[in-house]
Amino acid sequence: MTSVSPSPTHFNLTNAPGASPPFRTPPEGSLETASKLLQENHERFHIFFNEDGFHNHIAHHLATLHALGASTSQLQSAFSNNTSYQWRLKPATQDLSNPDTFAKTLGSNDDYASYLRFFEAYLSTHSVPNTLSTYLFTHTPQANDLLVRLVSGLLHPLLHLGFALRTAQPALTAEALAMAAVHDNWMGKLLLPAEERAASTNAASTPAFLALVDEMRTDPTIASAPHWSDGNKIRDGLLGRAAEPTIAGLARWRVAPTEEAVAKATAQVLDGTAWLTLGAQREGKAPRMDFFLIHGVNAAGVWAPVLLGRGLGREIKVKDRARLCEWIGRVAILNYLARGAPEPRLEAVEGWGTGDGWDSVLERACELPDDGHAAKVVRALREGEDICKGVEGGKMEGKWLKGAALLVDSVEGHEDRWVRGAGFKEAWEGVPAKL
Structure with a gap:
């Protein structure tokens, strides 16, 4: 396996120039095991596992455990525990080489395999940076549409692409772009107007990330927009009842296309999403994290080194990394506001212990019998400790x-x-009292 380079159809973590080093030395055989399991997931399973669009997290989980230094048995357990409910990947049925067919098929989860084969083929003759530039960053209506889809679905396609770049696996890039293609694009009604409005403002006047969040969460129109009964609190609440002030606020998050500005903003978003997620606790209740909020910090964590131009990030133009940092920040703000904008409780984190150090916490994360959500948060927080030192306005x-x-x-x-x-009292019903 070591002699075969990663390709759009083949995984190999043992020979991946540009990949991020793991936080702990991988045990013997773990790279080969992770590669084999990623390959099996790629060939066998769909990116969704039900009609509601719940995501297959196997690739995220394996890539995260690899970064945390998991053993072969931990990798195998993570895979085996999450295969029984996955949809099997069916043969591709569409030829998407025709641009009209490509466009008309967007948003159809039945056509994930067709998009996967399309992007595998495209990546076989184009580099990953070239592919991302063409399909995401050219500012054409088509590229803007796919970029919106990339950050939809609680950021899952964006997360997938982040793991692809961090592990230097083109096959994961093919999965990520195919995944984006089968998501919806309604968030563009907020994100695209915000970007257009931001272009006419001075990036130097952008407030710090958490300062902007605080301004927006105390806006009475925005604060009252999401309702507990909403099926989708971003769509029904913020877009449906407070679109104008929400767009105006999002437009104020600007990142200038310079390395210095991107580094500053990247640290602010990672620090801020971590703080908003960890601090979203309820007085008198045992600590719990908000399932929706963790996706913001997970995305900020996996993307931070890429945005800073490390590894494969150095091959992405700084203007495109600045734009991605803007979009990650804006979606994180939307996600936080939609959860009832819980005011962070400083004491929830400050009063906690350190769990016998990072090595112990990373190992416990590798042992958790879940689908990888918790391990991804741990990884993001470990990234944050290195990246966010001295961040302006940091918590x-x-x-x-x-x-x-x-x-x-x-x-x-x-x-x-x-x-x-977490900002709604109803969310905490059933959570035990704090001991």
């Missing part, structure tokens, strides 16, 4: 390890691992 200095220990403690051994909508 997490000295709290990254405590936050990771709090996260693991909140899910380890609990069936009710997450709350959904």
Whole structure:
């Protein structure tokens, strides 16, 4: 396996120039095991596992465990525990080489295999950076549409692409772009007008990330827009009842296309999403993380080194990395506001222990019998400790390890691992009292 380079159809973590180094030395055989399991997932399973669009997280989980230094048995358990409910991947039925067919088929989850084969073929003759530039960053209506789809579905396609770049696996890039293609694009009604409005403002006047979040969450129109009864609190609440002030606020998050500005903004978004997620606790209740909020910090964590131009990130133009940092920040803000904008509780993190250090917390994350959500948060927090030192307006200095220990403690051994909508009292019904 070591002699075969990664390709759009073949995984190989043992020979992946540009990949991010793991936080712990991979045990013997783990790279080969992770590669084999990623290959099996690629060939056997769809990106969704039900009609509601719930995502197959196997690739995210395996890539995360690899970064945390998981053993072969931990990797195999993570895979085996999450295969029984996956949809099998059916043969491709569409020839998407015709641009009209490509466009007309967007948003159809039945056609994931067709998009996967299309992007595998495209990546066989084009580099990953060239492919991303063509399909995401050219500012054409088609590229803008796919970029919107990339950040839809609670950021899952974006997360997938982040793992692809961090592991230097073109096959994951093919999966990520195919995944984006079968998502919807209604978030463009918020994100595209915000980008257009931002282009006419001065990037130098952008407030710090958390300062902007605080301004928006205290806007009475925005604060009252999401309702507990909404089926989708971004679509029905923020877009449906407060589109204008929401777009105006999002437009104020600007990142200038310079390395210095991208580095500053990247650290602010990672620090901010971590703080908003960990601090979203309820007085008198045992600690729990919001299932929706964790996706913001997970995306910020996996993308941070790429946005900083490390690894394969150096092959993405700084203007495109700046734009991605804007979009990641804006979607994180939307996600937070939609969960009832819970005011962060500083004491929830400050009063927690450190779980016997990073090595212990990383190992516990590798042992968790879930689908990878918790391990991804731990990984993001470990990234944050390195990347966010001295960040302007930051809250997490000295709290990254405590936050990771709090996260693991909140899910380890609990069936009710997450709350959904932490700013609403109804989300906490059933969560036990704080001891």
